[in-house]
Amino acid sequence: MSSPLRIDPARALQEMAEFQRRLAAGLPRLRGLSEPGYADTPREAVYREDKLTVWHMLGEREPTAKTPTLIVYALVNTVWMTDLQPDRSLVRNLLAQGEDVYLIDWGYPDGADRWLTLDDYLNGYLDRCVDAVRARHGLDAVNLLGICQGGAFSLCYTAMHPEKVRNLVTMVTPVDFRTPDNMLSHWVQDVDADLFVDTLGNVPAALMNWVYLTLKPVRLLQQKYVAMVDILDKPAELENFLRMERWIFDSPDQAGEAFRQFIKDFYQGNKLVKGTLEIGGRPVDLGMVTQPVLNIYAEQDHLVPPDASRALARHVGSTDYTELPFKGGHIGIYVSGRAQREVAPAIHRWLAQR
């Protein structure tokens, strides 16, 4: 059997030289670059409390949707993934479809937020955000669009306050936290969450980022930056790359108590699907979620495996449940070209039918 390596030495030398040339030529371009901005879709703050802000996102035309949609993002990273840049913005695409979009920017917790619990977040902050949007529109209920951990929060909130939610959209949302391919969940099973939070207080963003990077260490810590050399001479691509780097690493610390509960009850206890979850003394029963539900998951999601999301079908009480698979990953579902064409129109169509 012959070797499949047919690398001509002269060509290999040329390849190495070319890499070095690109590297050397590209380095000066990195120096002095300004911080890449997000899309910054026009918006107005309609509610503020502590560090959170509810933004009303403003489109180029008046919304046609009768019921506003409130985006509930995760506490990890920032909500600006949904409005990353003008041509990669879930928010702009929803606005263009005629939806009336609000989103919650949770802000950056510090030591003063160390004791915020999931009860404070869901029955406190989130409930008051929903009330603020309801009051603005004079409605009993609004649509929720929960993303990742924010999707799990939206499910819990809907189960506890069903009268305030009209339709529920979940995106890349973990429901069953103990699927065999869930690496994050696997790692955290033997971690002493009490010791962890009692020691650290708030969980530093840098630590969270490191954990995420080590899910795919060679790809995320090396290959990605080797590939960056190829775009050093392409200003637009380089800017996009650096914008994504900004979003990845510009992430908030996690409020200690909420983190403790999330790890113990969701990841370790898997109580959301067991039906044993309580938040602030209130039972959280997914069977209480009888609203129409659209569950969108990513088929190549390494953070929230598809099975973790699809489990919702078996536990939700709604008889109007729709699943939408997306060909992409956990981030690609917001920023890929396919996502721009498919995701917002699908959400709009689904909402318009209800």
Added chain:
Amino acid sequence: MAGQADEFLQGWQALARDSWDAWLRGLQPPAPAGGAADEPLPHMASLKPYLDWLQGMAAGTTHAAPAWPAQGGPFPHASFPGGPAFAVPPPGADPGAAWLAWWQQALAQPAGAAPVAAFGYTREQQLQQQALAAAMAECRETGARYQALLQRAGSQGVARLQAKLADMAAAGQAVDSLKALYDLWVDAAEDAYAEIALTDEFREAYGAMSNAQMKLRRLQRQLVEQCSRELGVPTRGEVDSLGQRLQQVRRELRTVRGDAGTGALAAVRAELDALARRLDALEGRRDMAVKTASRPVAKRAKAPPAARRAAPPAKRPAPRGRK
């Protein structure tokens, strides 16, 4: 074939290292003229002995702890475990130097050695130091287990690459560039890592390492807080305690405010409304009875006790609607 693959891999890795070194050098800001480019944090220089000592500890060899700077030896028995329990520092001596020296020696004991029973005036400090030493040892041990698994993943990544190359050869496919070979290696390395990262062994090692690091950090924080308290500096623990109380008060305040609208107070209001309606009904029946009797009354009829309390002297306002 495998040897050839290894050779290419090694060559490629050496190239990658050189490239990254060059890149990192390029990213360094230019050194100021005459500046100390080799000391980017000159203010950290005072920490060097401590960092050296930590580095020695991290090396993990049984007697690897570097010599602590000479302390003057106020405790001649410091080499004897438990010696500080009996020693009395002479006036003017640095009391911390003795326990640091003892600590250094205690930490240099063979790994796994049973701690010496603590007693005497410094009993608590001895226990703290022993706990810290044990936590450091546990950190080293669990960290080594984790690193061993990473190394295993690396080795298996290379084995997978070789297998992929063999499959390609069998299928008549070829790798014709270093970049293609590198990408193939990344895929193989990630596959091998994912397989190991999902094993029970990895999960246990990961949890053990995390828990050991937290234990050590907590002990370090306790020591820092102890020193801070002695210096009158507020500590993280105190700030946390205040924060916890404040958050509890905020919750209670919101509950009380919420109750004002929808909770217990609303129930009281509803009860009052119901009583007022009953009173209206009662008074209505009484007025009817008075008219029906059609005879003068010398004295106002006695109202029920509740009505007496609630009834205004003149015109009764309409019952309050429930909110």
